[in-house]
Amino acid sequence: MTSNFINSLYVFILAGFIGFEVIRRVSPLLHTPLMSLTNALDAIVVVAAIIIAGRHESTLSTVLGSVAVAASFSNMVGGFLITDRMLRMFKLSRTKKP
Amino acid sequence: MNPLTAQQLIDFAYIVAVALFILALKWLSSPASARRGVLAGEIGAVLAVVATLCNYEIIQYKWIIVALVVGAIVGIPLGMVHMTAVPQRTALSHAFGALAAAMIGIAEYYVRIPHLTKFDMLEISLEVIIGSLTFTGSLIAAGKLQEVLPQRPITYKGQNFVSLSVLGGAIVIALWLIVHPEFSRLFPVMVGVSLVFGVLLVTPIGGADMPTVISLLNSYAGLSAALLGFVLNNKVLVVAGALDGSSGFILSVIMCKAMNRSFTNVMFGAFGKVQVSARGEKEERTVHSATPEEAAAILAAANSVIIVPGYGMAVAQAQHKVRELYDALSKRGVDVKFGIHPVAGRMPGHMNVLLAEADIPYDRLMDMDASNPEFPQTDVALVIGANDVTNPAAKTDQGSPIYGMPILEVDKARTVMVIKRSLSPGFAGIDNPLYYLDKTLMLFGDAKAFVGDIVRELAGGEHT
Numbered sequence: 001m002t003s004n005f006i007n008s009l010y011v012f013i014l015a016g017f018i019g020f021e022v023i024r025r026v027s028p029l030l031h032t033p034l035m036s037l038t039n040a041l042d043a044i045v046v047v048a049a050i051i052i053a054g055r056h057e058s059t060l061s062t063v064l065g066s067v068a069v070a071a072s073f074s075n076m077v078g079g080f081l082i083t084d085r086m087l088r089m090f091k092l093s094r095t096k097k098p
Numbered sequence: 099m100n101p102l103t104a105q106q107l108i109d110f111a112y113i114v115a116v117a118l119f120i121l122a123l124k125w126l127s128s129p130a131s132a133r134r135g136v137l138a139g140e141i142g143a144v145l146a147v148v149a150t151l152c153n154y155e156i157i158q159y160k161w162i163i164v165a166l167v168v169g170a171i172v173g174i175p176l177g178m179v180h181m182t183a184v185p186q187r188t189a190l191s192h193a194f195g196a197l198a199a200a201m202i203g204i205a206e207y208y209v210r211i212p213h214l215t216k217f218d219m220l221e222i223s224l225e226v227i228i229g230s231l232t233f234t235g236s237l238i239a240a241g242k243l244q245e246v247l248p249q250r251p252i253t254y255k256g257q258n259f260v261s262l263s264v265l266g267g268a269i270v271i272a273l274w275l276i277v278h279p280e281f282s283r284l285f286p287v288m289v290g291v292s293l294v295f296g297v298l299l300v301t302p303i304g305g306a307d308m309p310t311v312i313s314l315l316n317s318y319a320g321l322s323a324a325l326l327g328f329v330l331n332n333k334v335l336v337v338a339g340a341l342d343g344s345s346g347f348i349l350s351v352i353m354c355k356a357m358n359r360s361f362t363n364v365m366f367g368a369f370g371k372v373q374v375s376a377r378g379e380k381e382e383r384t385v386h387s388a389t390p391e392e393a394a395a396i397l398a399a400a401n402s403v404i405i406v407p408g409y410g411m412a413v414a415q416a417q418h419k420v421r422e423l424y425d426a427l428s429k430r431g432v433d434v435k436f437g438i439h440p441v442a443g444r445m446p447g448h449m450n451v452l453l454a455e456a457d458i459p460y461d462r463l464m465d466m467d468a469s470n471p472e473f474p475q476t477d478v479a480l481v482i483g484a485n486d487v488t489n490p491a492a493k494t495d496q497g498s499p500i501y502g503m504p505i506l507e508v509d510k511a512r513t514v515m516v517i518k519r520s521l522s523p524g525f526a527g528i529d530n531p532l533y534y535l536d537k538t539l540m541l542f543g544d545a546k547a548f549v550g551d552i553v554r555e556l557a558g559g560e561h562t
Contacts, residue, residue, distance in 0.1 A: 004331045005217070012324055015337040018120055019344030025127040028352075028440060028465045031447030032184060034126055034345060035316055039191045041119050041139055042342040045198050045323050046169075047112075047150040048330050052205045053165060054156030062158075064205040066165040072198035073169025074176060075191045076143055081177025082187065084136045086451050089181075090129040093459030 033086045040079025046072040104154060111149035112334045118142030119338060123345075129460055146334060181455040182412055185444040186243035189312055192319045193236035199322040200229030200289070206329055207285060214279045218329070223272035225325035227292045231265075232318040234296030239311055242300075243444055249305035261298040268292045303364070306409075306486070308444045310353040310364045317346025349446045356440035356466070358492075358503040385521065388539040390548060393515055394555030396539075397423075400477035400513075402433040404469060406506055407449050408442045410483020410518070414545035420482065421456040423549050426556040435462050437469030437479075437506050439487035470507050479511035481532075483545050485518075489530045499528055514538040517548050 026034050049072055053065030118138045125135030156162070179187045203226040210218065241247035271288040275281060303311050324339025326332075354361060388396075397403060405424070411417060427434050436458065442449045450463055464472070473479060481488050490509045491498040508514050514537055521533065521540070533540055541548050 002217070005221075005328065008328045008331065008333065008336050011333050011336045012328075012340050015340035016344050019123070019341040020348065022120065022123045022127075023341075023345045023348050026123070027128065028438075028447060029450045029460055029463060030126055030129060030132060031349060031352075032188075032445060032451045033132065033447070034123075035188055035312070035349065035446065036184075036191070037122065037126060037136065037139060038316065038320070038342040038345040039188065039195060040143070041122065041338050042195050042320055042323050043198075044115070044119075044143060044146055044334055044338040045195065045202065045326060047146050048202050048326060048332055048335060049165075049198055050147070050150050050162050051153055051155055052202055052209075053162050054153070054158055056158040057209050061205040061209050062161055064201040066161040068198040068201040068205075069162060069165035070169040070172065071194040071201070073166050074171075074173030075194045075198075077170050077173030078176035078187075079173075079191060080136060080140050080143070081174065082179070082184070084133060085177070086181070086184075086454070087129065087132045087136060089451070089454040089457075090132070090460045091454070091457070092461050 029090070030087075033083045036079050036083045036086070040076055040083060043072045043076035043079060046076060104152060108149040108153060111145050112332075115142035115146040115149075116334055116337045118145070119341060123341060181451055182415065183244075184451060185308065185312065185448060186240045188445060189236050189240035189243055189315065192312070192315045193233050193240060195319040196229045196232035196236060196315075196322055199319070199326045200226055200233055202326055203229060203322075203329060204285075204289065208282075211279065211282055216276050216279070219276045219279045220272075221325060221329045223275055223288065225322055225329055226289060227268050227272060228318055228325065229322040230289050230292035231268075231296035231299060232315055232322055234293045235300040236296075236315045236319070238297055238300040239303075239308065239315060242303075242305060243308060251302050251304035253302050257298075257302055261295065261302075264291060264295045264298055268295060305444065306441075307357075307364050309441045309446055309448075310350055310357070310359075310361075312445045313346050313349035313353050314361070314364075315346070317343045317350060320344070320346055353441055353446060356504060358500070383534045385533050385540050386536070386538065387542055388515070390541070390551035391555050393539065393541055393548075394552045396513060396515070397427060397432065397478055397480070397552065398430055398556060400432055402435075402472075402476045403427060403478045403480060404435050404437045404464075404472060404476050404508075404511065406437045406439075406442075406469075406479060406481045406484050406488060406508055407453065408439075408482065408484025408487060409444060409448075410485070411545055412443060412448065412452055412483070414483060416482060416546035416549055417452045417456040419546050419549040419553065420453070421458055422553045423556075424458055424462075426553050430556070435464055435469075435472070437464055437466070437472075437508075439466055439484065439506050442484055442487055466504060466506060470510075473507050473510040476511040478513045478515060479508035481508055481514065481516040481518075482549065483517065485530055486528060488516075488532055489528065491528070491531050495531075508532065509535060509537075512537065515541055517541045517543065517545050519544065 049068035122135040122139035125131040268291040320342025327335030
C-alpha cells in the first residue's frame with residue numbers, strides 16, 4: 001500500500017514537472033485550446049469509471065460508475081472536438097497583398 | 099491469454115497513452131503543430147479506453163455501453179458550441195470531470211469500506227472533497243458565464259467566515275472518518291458539505307474574475323483526477339491529472355499576475371467591496387466624442403492601428419464586423435494589429451479564439467508584452483469593449499483599486515478611440531481617466547453597430 005503511494009507520488013511529481021515545462025511553452029494565443037485539450041486528456045478518468053461500472057459489485061457502484069462514464073466520456077468527445085475546431089480557425093495571413 | 103499477460107498489455111497501452119498525452123501538450127506550443135497534438139491526444143485516449151474495455155475484471159458491458167452512448171450524445175453538442183459560449187462550456191466540462199472523479203471516489207469507498215485503512219480513507223476523503231467542491235463551483239461558474247446566474251459578485255457580511263466554516267466542517271468530518279472509517283453514515287454528509295462549499299466559493303466572485311476562477315477550477319479538476327489515480331493506484335490518472343492540474347495552475351498564476359492580485363484576493367477579496375469606496379467625488383470632466391464618419395476618416399489616414407478588444411466585443415458579437423474593419427483598413431495599406439490583454443474576456447485566450455473564428459490571421463494578434471512597446475509608434479489605438487485593462491490609473495493613481503495591474507498602454511498612442519455604450523464605469527466600477535484625455539475620442543454606441551458604420555464609411559469613401 002505505502003509503496004504504491006510512493007510510486008504514485010514519484011509519477012505525480014515527475015508528471016507535474018513535465019507538465020510545467022511543456023505548458024509554460026504554450027503561446028498565450030492558444031490558452032483556450034490548451035484548457036479544452038487538458039480537459040479532454042483529464043477525461044481519461046473514464047478508464048477508472050469503466051472498471052467500476054463493469055465490475056458490477058453493487059447497484060450503487062454500477063450506477064455511480066455509469067454516471068461517471070457518461071460524464072467523463074462526454075468531456076473526452078466534446079473536448080477533443082472543440083479543441084480541433086478552435087485550432088482549425090487559427091490561420092496565418094496570406095502573404096499576397098491585394 | 100491468461101489474465102496476467104492481458105493485464106501487462108493493458109499497462110503497456112496506458113504507458114503509450116501517457117506518452118501521447120505529453121506529446122499532445124508539447125505540440126500545442128505552436129499553432130502550426132497544434133492539430134497534430136489533438137490527434138496524438140485522441141489516439142492516446144482511444145488506446146487507453148479500448149485497453150480498459152479488455153480488462154478481465156469487467157463482467158458486464160451493458161451499462162458501460164449505455165453510458166458511453168449517453169456521453170457521446172451529450173459530448174458532441176458540447177463540442178459544437180459557438181465560440182462565444184466556450185467559457186461556459188469549459189466551466190461545464192470542469193464540472194463534468196470533477197463529477198466523474200467524485201463519483202468514482204464515492205463508489206470506491208462503498209466497495210472497499212470493510213477493509214479500508216486510515217491511509218486509504220485519507221486519500222479518498224481528500225479526493226471526494228475536492229471533486230465535489232469543484233463540481234458545484236464549476237456549475238456556478240458556468241451559470242454565471244451563461245448569465246443564468248447574476249454575474250456581479252454576490253456578497254454579504256461575514257461571508258468568508260461562513261464559507262471557511264463550511265470547508266472546516268467538511269475537513270472535520272473527513273478527519274473523523276479517517277479515524278473511524280466504519281462511520282459510513284457521515285460519508286454522504288461530507289460529500290454534501292463539500293458540495294455546499296463549492297457553491298459558496300464561487301458565488302461571491304464576479305464575472306471579470308472568471309479567467310482566474312476557471313483556471314483555478316481547471317487545476318482542482320486535474321488535482322481530483324490525480325488523487326483518484328492515487329486511490330486506485332492508476333498511473334494514467336496520476337499523469338493526466340498532474341498535467342491538467344499544472345496547466346490550470348500555470349494559467350491561474352498568469353491570470354493573477356495580469357490582474358496584480360493574489361489567489362486569496364481573487365477567492366476571498368470580492369472585488370465588490372472595492373467598488374463602493376472607488377466611487378468617491380464626481381467632478382464633471384469633458385470628453386471628446388466623434389461620429390462614425392470622423393472615426394473612419396482618422397482611421398483611413400493612419401499608418402498603423404492597434405485594435406484592443408475586450409469582453410464587450412464578445413457581448414456585442416462584434417468580432418465579424420471587426421474583421422470587416424480589419425479588411426477595409428488593410429486594403430488601404432493601414433497596418434492593423436490587435437493588442438490582447440491576458441484577462442480580456444472571460445477565460446484565458448478567449449479573445450484570440452473569437453478573432454481567429456472571425457478569420458483574423460493569428461500573426462496579427464499580439465500579447466501584452468508585444469503590444470506595449472508598439473503603442474508609442476501607433477497612430478490610432480482603437481479600444482472595443484475593453485475598459486479596466488486600458489486604465490492608465492493602474493499605473494499612476496496609487497489610490498485606484500487596480501493600481502499596479504499591468505495594462506495595455508493605449509494612452510501612449512497618438513490618438514485613442516474608445517467604442518463604448520456610455521460613460522458608465524466598467525465591471526469593477528472603476529472610473530477610467532483614459533476617457534478624459536485630450537487625445538481620446540469616445541465613440542458612443544453599440545460595438546457591432548458602430549464598427550459596422552465605420553466600415554460603411556470606409557467603403558463609401560472609396561467610391562468618391
